Amino acid sequence: MAERRPFDVLNSSLNNTVIIGMKGGYEFRGVMVAYDIHMNIVLEKAEQMRDGQVTRGMGMILLRGDSVTFISPS
Template identity: 45%
Template sequence: MDESSRPLDTLNASRNKTVLVELKNGLSYVGKLRAFDIHINVVLENAEEYHNGEVKRKLGTVFIRGDTITILSPA
């Protein structure tokens, strides 16, 4: 297996970079990926919350529970 053949390697490569995280409830968060674990719990810094493509709130640091996440993508 090469260096990125596991999904969590992709998360690791995004550490300290800006990512988009989308939730099952339709909300999205964009921020710097500070931390994650095997449950896909993630922590973003300088995070902004989006709803229907518009910024809804600035949240600073936000912990997102893994089981509520659908996708995560480098911005």
């Protein structure tokens, strides 16, 4: 299992729903349709969340990797 790599999680999550943690404490949930090596991520059907509550529907959104703290398949 040692040969698994962190970016495998990104690749296997393509077109699936993920939760993205952002610096500042809020999160986005949506379908991940693209990413790159900087962890820039594109979600579709995105919702912004704080403390487990949906605060806003966003549609498509590009998240800048520098602000991403974690990515979790939903």
